[in-house]
Amino acid sequence: MRHPGALKAHRRRAVHWVPMIQALTPQPLPGATVQASRSPSDVAATVRVPTASRAYDIVIGRGLLVPGAFEGLPRSSQALVVSNPTVHALHGAALHAAVAAHHARVHTVLLPDGEQHKDMATLGRIFDQLLQHGCDRKTVLYALGGGVVGDMTGFAAACYMRGVPFVQVPTTLLAQVDSSVGGKTAVNHPLGKNMIGAFYQPERVVVSLDTLDTLPPRELSAGLAEVIKYGPIADMAFFEWLESHMEALRARDPAALVQAVRRSCEIKAEVVGVDERESGLRAILNFGHTFGHAIEAGQGYGAWLHGEAVGCGMVMAADLSARLGLADGELAARIRQLVARAGLPVAAPAMPMARWFELMAVDKKAADGAIRYVLLDGPGKAQMRGADRALVEAVIRQHSAAGA
Ligand SMILES: NC(=O)c1ccc[n+]([C@@H]2O[C@H](COP(=O)([O-])OP(=O)(O)OC[C@H]3O[C@@H](n4cnc5c(N)ncnc54)[C@H](O)[C@@H]3O)[C@@H](O)[C@H]2O)c1
Numbered sequence: 001m002r003h004p005g006a007l008k009a010h011r012r013r014a015v016h017w018v019p020m021i022q023a024l025t026p027q028p029l030p031g032a033t034v035q036a037s038r039s040p041s042d043v044a045a046t047v048r049v050p051t052a053s054r055a056y057d058i059v060i061g062r063g064l065l066v067p068g069a070f071e072g073l074p075r076s077s078q079a080l081v082v083s084n085p086t087v088h089a090l091h092g093a094a095l096h097a098a099v100a101a102h103h104a105r106v107h108t109v110l111l112p113d114g115e116q117h118k119d120m121a122t123l124g125r126i127f128d129q130l131l132q133h134g135c136d137r138k139t140v141l142y143a144l145g146g147g148v149v150g151d152m153t154g155f156a157a158a159c160y161m162r163g164v165p166f167v168q169v170p171t172t173l174l175a176q177v178d179s180s181v182g183g184k185t186a187v188n189h190p191l192g193k194n195m196i197g198a199f200y201q202p203e204r205v206v207v208s209l210d211t212l213d214t215l216p217p218r219e220l221s222a223g224l225a226e227v228i229k230y231g232p233i234a235d236m237a238f239f240e241w242l243e244s245h246m247e248a249l250r251a252r253d254p255a256a257l258v259q260a261v262r263r264s265c266e267i268k269a270e271v272v273g274v275d276e277r278e279s280g281l282r283a284i285l286n287f288g289h290t291f292g293h294a295i296e297a298g299q300g301y302g303a304w305l306h307g308e309a310v311g312c313g314m315v316m317a318a319d320l321s322a323r324l325g326l327a328d329g330e331l332a333a334r335i336r337q338l339v340a341r342a343g344l345p346v347a348a349p350a351m352p353m354a355r356w357f358e359l360m361a362v363d364k365k366a367a368d369g370a371i372r373y374v375l376l377d378g379p380g381k382a383q384m385r386g387a388d389r390a391l392v393e394a395v396i397r398q399h400s401a402a403g404a
């Protein structure tokens with residue numbers, strides 16, 4: 001659906017990042033011809049993240065919880081592995097063995113598992129451990145887990161003695177393609193998600209893809225939402241590649257996973273390299289997140305997974321883009337189809353209309369009380385802007401389960 005007249009007026013108010021987006025160099029996607037690593041530990045790809053505060057590598061491969069993947073990282077007398085009981089039982093021993101030579105003593109703190117525990121009280125348990133062991137400002141923190149553990153460990157590292165080094169060891173697909181990269185760290189507040197946090201970059205991100213072997217399918221699908229996100233906002237060739245490799249990804253085909261994680265990390269690295277602290281371009285990474293955060297918070301943290309809410313939020317944001325004439329309806333339909341094929345919900349939960357807007361107004365992108373959305377600006381481009389409430393209401397009605 002296109003409304004060229006309305007578009008002209010809206011464009012005057014819109015923030016545009018087209019030139020910067022075009023600066024994202026599309027990388028060739030060798031697709032199924034690329035071989036995944038065959039040896040037990042093998043770096044298949046390295047992606048450099050060039051932020052102003054620190055440049056660091058994301059190393060991607062299978063079997064990377066071994067000393068070689070941690071070579072060159074800071075050594076210190078003490079270190080703290082932050083994880084949760086679920087992940088630590090599966091992958092803790094491998095990480096401890098991998099970093100043992102770097103530290104005289106490696107402590108462990110296991111946080112309760114779940115988004116509902118991503119708060120100040122749980123964060124305090126990390127500081128308790130660091131202080132009880134007399135850890136100094138050289139102490140290295142290792143985040144072993146998904147986005148919840150990664151975001152909390154990063155924030156703790158930013159705060160403890162005003163900053164200690166930390167290493168991200170993400171074990172969910174979502175964390176490997178998104179949350180472990182770029183230095184956004186935070187905890188939730190009862191009044192808003194990720195509202196208390198800091199920008200703080202890790203020393204390295206070690207993505208050992210074999211950790212995904214133990215990930216529940218629902219969590220894999222949630223991660224695929226953030227993978228899909230990179231296509232419409234920055235790289236339509238990648239979107240097309242995802243359309244032809246979705247089954248392989250859901251089957252955890254090693255070669256397909258390497259490609260998806262590598263390209264996602266490349267796009268994220270380019271974006272945060274240009275705009276580390278989200279003064280402009282970086283906001284495009286929030287495609288689907290205004291609607292998504294409303295679903296997440298409205299249903300209670302943990303009821304909908306972050307990625308599930310983002311998947312549904314992208315369907316809604318794509319529809320809003322189409323209604324504003326910024327993208328065509330066919331692209332919105334393709335996004336909906338790919339989100340569904342990733343095993344994600346495409347119908348939003350029923351919530352009173354006023355509640356949607358109340359929740360969306362808490363979003364960090366809101367400025368002076370006005371809700372802002374990341375919308376498509378043609379295929380492979382995005383922009384952030386407001387939208388008329390009546391149009392947004394129509395989108396919500398269209399996609400709510402109750403259709404109310
Ligand atoms: N910092 C950022 O830029 C950024 C970006 C996107 C999302 N996030 C945040 O990330 C969080 C979501 O992260 P998530 O989806 O990884 O959730 P999560 O950390 O809760 O992990 C999901 C579940 O999978 C389990 N798990 C993790 N790795 C496993 C493995 N290898 N095998 C078996 N089980 C495993 C966890 O214990 C948990 O129960 C949200 O809090 C969101 O706000 C942050």
Ligand SMILES: [Zn+2]
Nearest residue numbers: 226289306310
């Ligand atoms: Zn997200």
